[in-house]
Amino acid sequence: MGLRERKKQRTRDALIDAALDLFLTRGYEATTIDQIAAEVEVSPRTFFRYFASKEDVALSLTADEQRMLLAELASRPESESPFTALCQAMRSLLQILREADETEAGRYLRCQKVVHSTPALLAGTMRLVKENERKLVAEVARRLGADPCDLQPQFIVAVFVSVALACFDERTQDPAVLARRLEDLLALAERSLCPGWDQPVRSGAAEPASAPR
Amino acid sequence: MGLRERKKQRTRDALIDAALDLFLTRGYEATTIDQIAAEVEVSPRTFFRYFASKEDVALSLTADEQRMLLAELASRPESESPFTALCQAMRSLLQILREADETEAGRYLRCQKVVHSTPALLAGTMRLVKENERKLVAEVARRLGADPCDLQPQFIVAVFVSVALACFDERTQDPAVLARRLEDLLALAERSLCPGWDQPVRSGAAEPASAPR
DNA sequence: TTGTCATCTGTCATCGACTGACATAAATTA
């Protein structure tokens, strides 16, 4: 990797760190792009060559997580049922966070604090999650041998996403506490859902929604 | 009601209609506040006295719906289980939409089209839904005689919200089609969830998450 | 009717997010 690439990566990381620090101390809306750029000693114009918007820099880590979740799901064995695979992917993601080095873990914590204390960023997170949800549905549909437009894969992913989001609802920043909360919620989901609910419908039974009665 | 009040209401409605029309024809971001204000023949400054932001005018109807959903839930009889009450509240809301006069129905349709074709507005919708979710959780917790921080009310509302959102996911604008889609999804949820999953846990059984083992 | 008061509105000035255009500086490659 050339000098240019490394320099860009360093600038990018510096911008994220500076932004998160300023967001934490002064608040998200009170922080200006000029301040972030000044901290890293680049021009404000350069900031926008790295990030599409002020929101983008705050949510860049969140976007990374979403991409990672999708990747983890894709790497789960086909033998796992869709919901199980989603849960395991989520566990893997949390494990990665817990194993991260101090720099990354710190970034993650600051990001969590900022996002959860800023309505605009919570909304942005929802947008990212919803965008990723489409891709998760596609993967789950593939595993079920169903169409992504069918209700079942959408429902399965919707249940999973609501559980995952419920984990982050409060001020749960510590990955360990978060993992505990996730397990509690998954156990509750387990108790509430019929066995085999996320399995393909038997060929003998009538298709539920696409061809009712 | 005085002349002043009526005038304000007319201005407000005119701003919403003008905004939705412009958003539909030119697109949300391509439309400026100046254009909306000019259409209604008020100053741009006045626009911001009626709506906090450009997003606010686009989502004012969505915000109304959220408030109505909460009100419908509150009016459901205590005898209904939480999830049933949520579903019935949603059905009532759809019924209200289907019974609305032409003016309101048209506004609703244009609002739906605009929101679903604009990522920023989808994000905003998510924010509104999430904000309302808190209140729904509080009401469900009250019905269960549980604490709003317990996992069960949060899970129940989360499942409901994900189902409700799945209804709106695609380009389903027609309330009748939307109602059909809702029924299909609720039927799927019914099949997937254990009987009594949204009932208070029996006193004999161990509390699931708040005091495990 | 008139005068007072509260409220609504327009004008002006300003800030901050964001973008396009152009010139410069730096790294890559030949």
Added chain:
DNA sequence: TAATTTATGTCAGTCGATGACAGATGACAA
């Protein structure tokens, strides 16, 4: 080193949003 690509800075400008002030308008009492 020369030529090319790519990153950065500067500048100008648009648009969303807000505060301050002054004028207009409806509400209300004498």
